[in-house]
Amino acid sequence: DGGITQSPKYLFRKEGQNVTLSCEQNLNHDAMYWYRQDPGQGLRLIYYSQIVNDFQKGDIAEGYSVSREKKESFPLTVTSAQKNPTAFYLCASTHGQGQETQYFGPGTRLLVL
């Protein structure tokens, strides 16, 4: 079954701690994205990556970091510099070669202890 997996489903962060959210896809998609969703708000773009070893900041990149060492994987680290990290985090991907539909993983809910 092709798709996008995210783990964990729930993540708890302590004050001053960095945490990493996993995103893996087996769709052979080139482009991958991280969004943050807060209650009553639309999806806001954190980072995106068009190809391996390349990524760009989105609208709200401060306090976050990413890597793209493999085509299948695009992990997101929420650093201690992100002062309000409680949100629903969504990973998405697109084929990136003229096929534009964006598909989403199941999401990770991050909560602060």
Place this chain on the structure above:
Amino acid sequence: QKEVEQNSGPLSVPEGAIASLNCTYSDRGSQSFFWYRQYSGKSPELIMSIYSNGDKEDGRFTAQLNKASQYVSLLIRDSQPSDSATYLCAVRSGTYKYIFGTGTRLKVLA
């Protein structure tokens, strides 16, 4: 700032009625438009995509696009309680940039 606007709702319709969801966008150069359904606590799932002016039908769903008015809509015929969810409008603005509206909450009353 490029924007996508949706009425937050809730939009309440009786079971079996037609639900009409609307979306306007500010980037006149946008070429691709998407409707996603999102159940509470879940991730968005694609309902429809539309790229050309006019109507596109898929089962009970019809997407309508009017680029001159910068307006895209989603009609849901024979609405069912299982259609109760938040519907997100998304617009592709640039090669890799997607802009999402805040969503319209739909409630289908049995």
